[in-house]
């Protein structure tokens with residue numbers, strides 16, 4: 001097989017060879033088993049994947065048809081994560097999973113995966129929605145250190161509520177250094193049949209007022225299986241339950257421990273308050289209307305934190321230098337107060353970054369510093385010094401292509417979009433043009449780096465409305481511009 005691939009590669013001209021990276025270097029390799037569950041795996045699996053990726057520790061794949069996969073499939077991975085509750089996988093796959101863990105790899109079992117494979121009724125076989133009962137997979141109970149039972153006392157849960165999860169074993173790597181308790185807002189599984197090999201790490205009191213047993217019920221446990229490690233969390237009924245920092249922290253640390261035997265992740269991981277450094281952006285609007293889809297340009301990036309000022313008075317009422325790394329201008333005012341003017345200049349002169357979008361090239365037509373020095377271009381609202389006024393046209397079909405190698409256009413490439421064109425701009429001969437169009441109602445340059453020497457300034461002409469705002473190429477262009485302006489690229 002390998003030889004064949006090599007021979008084929010050698011037969012190709014050098015330029016046609018491609019490198020396909022199999023995994024990201026230095027990360028633990030995780031495979032999430034999904035695709036069947038009585039819970040919404042279509043929501044939970046992408047969320048778990050995102051948590052794992054955002055932790056920086058894992059390279060993650062997902063399999064939504066686990067039945068039939070082989071030892072060869074698993075060989076490259078360090079840990080498998082079961083977000084699965086459905087039919088059995090067949091002898092070959094089950095043996096492969098047992099051998100995978102036994103040989104020294106890891107497995108994470110979460111929430112409803114506790115129900116699977118114990119010989120209980122399962123809704124739906126591989127193709128249709130019917131109740132089926134399959135014989136139990138006894139080795140699964142050994143691996144996970146537990147089983148679910150419908151006999152008295154029946155395994156299940158009371159009413160979903162907020163409860164405290166308390167560590168009972170703080171020597172285990174997953175629990176070391178963590179606060180003694182955390183909140184869960186979740187189902188609290190009770191009457192799980194734990195086996196002696198399960199090492200319970202945390203419990204929660206199952207309050208009878210909520211339909212609980214009145215006992216401490218195990219919530220997190222670890223199992224040694226052969227040379228391998230299994231981490232079991234009964235938590236995570238839905239996205240809101242999985243949003244709890246206690247769930248996130250223990251799930252990620254549990255996965256890291258199962259994969260590697262050690263834990264390096266922090267003692268508290270809150271998805272609502274990411275720890276990583278974020279570029280602080282102030283977005284300025286005012287003087288021109290716009291679609292609210294504009295705001296989505298700044299959403300979905302864990303490394304970006306943005307504030308919004310709806311006028312230049314609001315934006316520049318104080319010194320911005322200690323507060324922001326990048327200004328994004330999407331405004332079009334003509335007047336600006338003395339103090340505000342000074343704060344904008346101070347920010348620019350301090351070497352911070354500025355991204356000027358679309359109609360912001362028409363701001364402050366009579367402030368030379370803004371057009372000539374900062375932006376390197378100007379939309380002429382009126383004829384000026386013998387030049388006619390600039391013109392615009394909405395809803396044009398535009399083809400745009402990069403004309404420079406630059407971080408702002410990295411991975412942007414050619415774009416085809418519907419947007420507004422501008423023609424007859426004054427553009428400084430000193431700008432470094434990044435993108436052009438041949439559209440007859442547009443000037444050629446549609447994105448450039450300003451020659452302004454004191455800070456990084458990008459102008460992007462595109463971006464009139466929703467059709468541009470939601471275009472993946474435009475989104476990338478704006479994010480690249482922010483990153484470059486912040487000095488990150």
Ligand SMILES: [Zn+2]
Pocket residue numbers: 039111112187236237238
């Ligand atoms: Zn549930």
Ligand SMILES: [Zn+2]
Pocket residue numbers: 358359420463464465
């Ligand atoms: Zn416009």
